Each structure stands twice: as structure tokens, then as C-alpha cells.
Amino acid sequence: MGHADQPAIEINNLTRFFGSFKALNDISLVVHPGETLAIFGHNGAGKTTLLKILSTVMKPSNGEVFFNGRNIALESETVRRDLGIVSHRSFLYLNLTAYDNLAFYGRLYNIDNRSQRIKELLERLNLKARMHDKVSTFSRGMQQRLAIARALLHRPGIVLLDEPESGLDIKALDTLWQLLKEEDRTIVFTHHSLERGFATSSRVAVLSRGKIAYCPENKGSFSELHQAYSLSLEAM
Amino acid sequence: MKELRAAFIIATKDILTEIRTREVLTSIVVFAILVIVIFNFAFGGDERAVKTVAPGILWATFAFSGILSLNRSFMMEKEEDCIEGLMVSPISREAIYLGKFAGNLFFILLIQLVVIPVFSLLFNLWLFSFEFILVTLMATLGFAAVGTLFSAMAVNTRARELILPVLFFPIVTPVIIAAVNASLLILEGKGFSAITDWLGIIAAFFVIFFVASYLVFCFIIEE
Numbered sequence: 435m436g437h438a439d440q441p442a443i444e445i446n447n448l449t450r451f452f453g454s455f456k457a458l459n460d461i462s463l464v465v466h467p468g469e470t471l472a473i474f475g476h477n478g479a480g481k482t483t484l485l486k487i488l489s490t491v492m493k494p495s496n497g498e499v500f501f502n503g504r505n506i507a508l509e510s511e512t513v514r515r516d517l518g519i520v521s522h523r524s525f526l527y528l529n530l531t532a533y534d535n536l537a538f539y540g541r542l543y544n545i546d547n548r549s550q551r552i553k554e555l556l557e558r559l560n561l562k563a564r565m566h567d568k569v570s571t572f573s574r575g576m577q578q579r580l581a582i583a584r585a586l587l588h589r590p591g592i593v594l595l596d597e598p599e600s601g602l603d604i605k606a607l608d609t610l611w612q613l614l615k616e617e618d619r620t621i622v623f624t625h626h627s628l629e630r631g632f633a634t635s636s637r638v639a640v641l642s643r644g645k646i647a648y649c650p651e652n653k654g655s656f657s658e659l660h661q662a663y664s665l666s667l668e669a670m
Numbered sequence: 671m672k673e674l675r676a677a678f679i680i681a682t683k684d685i686l687t688e689i690r691t692r693e694v695l696t697s698i699v700v701f702a703i704l705v706i707v708i709f710n711f712a713f714g715g716d717e718r719a720v721k722t723v724a725p726g727i728l729w730a731t732f733a734f735s736g737i738l739s740l741n742r743s744f745m746m747e748k749e750e751d752c753i754e755g756l757m758v759s760p761i762s763r764e765a766i767y768l769g770k771f772a773g774n775l776f777f778i779l780l781i782q783l784v785v786i787p788v789f790s791l792l793f794n795l796w797l798f799s800f801e802f803i804l805v806t807l808m809a810t811l812g813f814a815a816v817g818t819l820f821s822a823m824a825v826n827t828r829a830r831e832l833i834l835p836v837l838f839f840p841i842v843t844p845v846i847i848a849a850v851n852a853s854l855l856i857l858e859g860k861g862f863s864a865i866t867d868w869l870g871i872i873a874a875f876f877v878i879f880f881v882a883s884y885l886v887f888c889f890i891i892e893e
């Protein structure tokens with residue numbers, strides 16, 4: 435955890451090329467501790483690329499990212515210890531059981547009282563009864579719930595989520611946001627629904643063609659967000 | 671130490687996955703035994719010919735069954751983007767390489783553990799000498815070192831089952847030639863001193879490719 439006045443996430447002039455295509459174009463952004471930032475954008479706006487760079491899976495072509503004052507390029511292992519990620523894919527081994535999967539990641543993160551923490555999360559996400567079943571037998575929604583358990587297993591201070599609500603029913607959605615917000619976390623997530631994303635966030639941003647088109651310091655109003663999003667669609 | 675711990679966790683996960691499925695290893699062992707049986711029908715009758723061709727048959731079997739094992743190594747990481755799950759964990763990219771290398775080494779050695787007695791029985795050859803075990807172990811280390819890297823490279827291509835052998839065999843040829851020649855000398859009853867040159871080549875191959883693979887692995891999985 436960083437100092438109270440230190441940004442949880444600081445992005446400076448981030449650019450990413452894929453060949454000659456500029457997926458991210460000189461993005462700068464600050465996310466304060468405890469904020470929940472929702473990122474919206476049309477398909478190909480650069481949301482997933484941005485999250486991949488923040489999660490240290492991908493390197494930027496230019497620019498720097500700091501988590502709690504630590505440069506993620508220079509201290510990536512330390513940064514990753516406090517980072518939880520829910521991606522489009524679950525990161526789960528389909529031929530292992532739910533428990534095996536969480537136990538594996540728990541060992542990688544060197545979590546104390548691993549078994550207890552795994553059972554607690556599986557209970558919260560209503561998966562305990564199936565914990566010794568192979569993940570390949572789970573529905574998409576169950577796999578998504580298990581992916582959330584995997585991401586929160588080590589109690590990360592910063593959580594990045596790419597379309598986290600896809601495949602979840604209403605009860606699972608409530609549990610997801612309860613779990614995310616019961617500890618003082620900084621959350622960055624992408625969402626396809628403006629209404630839903632706006633309702634669950636404390637700040638919003640719109641990405642358009644790799645650039646931040648809208649990101650007010652305070653949350654702003656829904657109509658402003660809607661207008662900014664519509665303009666970004668027209669600019670495509 | 672931290673790196674070795676993470677590598678151990680990844681390797682044990684690979685082994686646990688195989689225990690849970692029991693699919694891949696069984697198929698590979700059956701394939702390897704079939705190859706040996708076919709060659710046994712072709713050369714089994716001629717005792718002199720057997721001694722000459724046996725090392726080639728054995729190492730061809732190891733190479734083909736080894737590549738099947740290597741092919742599946744990163745395939746399981748590609749499913750559901752598990753490789754990204756490893757990349758966002760607080761471990762180094764090098765630890766991922768070491769873990770996958772250890773897992774691959776374990777599986778190839780396990781296949782050899784079944785294949786060698788079957789081969790020995792069918793071709794009526796004694797393969798349990800110290801020299802032969804040493805050559806097999808060292809050559810397998812080289813196999814696994816290169817194979818792990820190329821398996822990571824090939825998994826992102828569309829024709830991955832085809833790409834891996836195309837990348838792997840030209841590079842690993844020196845170690846196969848050295849292992850075949852060393853095995854031939856052992857079967858001819860020559861002592862340890864006769865195989866030291868070949869062992870030197872195998873050891874040098876392993877050291878060079880292990881270090882190179884360890885160092886470049888991070889670039890392979892990040893791009």
C-alpha cells in the first residue's frame with residue numbers, strides 16, 4: 435500500500451503500437467486509492483490493451499505506469515503481488531478441479547491459511563459444493579465466478595477487470611461487487627453497458643481510438659458520459 | 671530459491687493435470703511402443719543389423735514421442751489463457767520456463783522409463799548400463815531445454831503441431847546424432863572413455879541451449 439496522497443495508479447504518456455497501428459496513443463491517467471474507475475469504449479478502442487499493459491502481461495511501446503509509486507516495468511514482481519486480474523478468459527485449468535486451481539494460484543502467491551481462504555471464497559461465490567469437480571464441467575457463469583475467486587484469493591489492493599459481469603447472474607453480480615468493495619481496493623474495470631458501469635463506479639473514462647476522450651476528475655453526470663461515448667462512436 | 675519454488679509449483683501442477691486426465695501420457699507411451707514394435711518386425715530377425723540400427727530406432731522413438739509430449743506442454747497453458755495467469759502472478763518469467771522445463775523433463779523421462787525396458791526386451795539388448803543411462807539423461811536434458819522454448823513459440827501459431835517439429839528437429843539434431851553414436855559405442859561394449867567426446871557435445875548442447883532458452887523465454891511469451 436502506498437501513501438494516502440500517492441496515486442494508486444499513475445499512467446504517463448502510454449503508447450502501444452501493433453506494427454504500424456497505434457492501439458494506445460499517449461494516454462495519461464491517475465487513479466486515486468479506493469477509486470473504482472469504469473472504462474468505456476467502442477470495440478478496438480484500446481481497453482483490453484490498456485488492461486494488459488497495466489497487468490504487466492504486455493509491454494508498452496512508450497510511457498510508464500506506476501502502482502503505488504512503483505514502476506511496474508522495474509518492480510513487476512512486487513507490483514503483481516498486490517494485483518488481481520479478471521480477464522476475458524478465466525486463467526483456469528479446465529482439467530483441474532476448482533479447489534486444485536485455487537490451491538495452485540494460492541501456492542504461487544504464497545498465501546497463508548490457503549485452504550481456509552479458498553473454502554471461504556468458494557462459499558461466498560456459491561461454488562463450495564462443486565469444489566472437487568473439474569472446471570471443464572462448470573457453466574460459463576460458474577467459471578467466471580471461479581475466475582473472480584482466483585483474482586481475489588491473495589486480497590489484492592488493486593484489481594483490474596475486463597468485462598467482469600459477463601455470464602454472471604444477478605446474485606453473483608451482487609456477490610462480486612460486495613467482495614470487491616468490502617476491502618479498501620482500487621478498481622479499474624471495463625464495461626459494455628454505460629448504465630451498469632456508471633452505477634458501479636466512482637469515476638468514469640471513455641477511450642476512443644486509443645486516446646482518453648473523456649475522464650472528468652469527479653464522476654460527472656450520466657448524460658455527459660453518454661454524450662462523450664456517442665461522440666467516440668461517431669469518431670470511429 | 672524463490673524462482674525454484676515457483677518452478678516446482680508449476681511442474682507439480684503439470685503432473686497433477688496429467689494425473690487427473692491420464693490421457694496424454696498413455697497415448698504417447700502406446701505410440702512409442704507401437705513404433706518400437708514396427709521396427710522390431712522390420713529388423714528383429716537379423717542380430718547384426720539390430721545392433722547397428724537399434725540406437726537410431728531408440729532415439730527416433732524418443733524424439734517422436736518427446737515431441738508429442740512437448741506439443742501439449744503449452745497447449746494447456748493456452749486454453750483459457752492460463753499462461754497470462756502465470757504472467758500476472760508474482761513470479762519471474764524465468765521461473766515459468768524452469769517450471770515448464772522441469773515438467774517436460776519429467777514426462778519425457780517417464781516415457782523413456784517405459785520405452786527402454788520394452789525396447790530392451792523386444793530387441794534382446796541390455797540397455798541398463800551406467801553409461802547408457804547417463805547418455806539418455808543428458809540428451810533428454812537438452813531435448814527438454816530446447817523443446818520447452820520452441821513449444822512456447824509454436825503454441826501461438828495456427829499450425830502449432832506442425833511448427834514445433836519443424837523448429838525443433840533441426841536444432842536438436844546434434845544432440846540426437848551424439849546420443850545415437852554414444853549409444854552405438856555402448857552397445858558395442860566400449861567403455862566410458864569411448865563416449866566422452868559425444869558426452870561432451872551433449873553436455874555443451876544442454877548448457878548453451880538451456881542458458882539461451884532461460885534468457886530469451888521472457889521475450890517469447892511477452893510478444
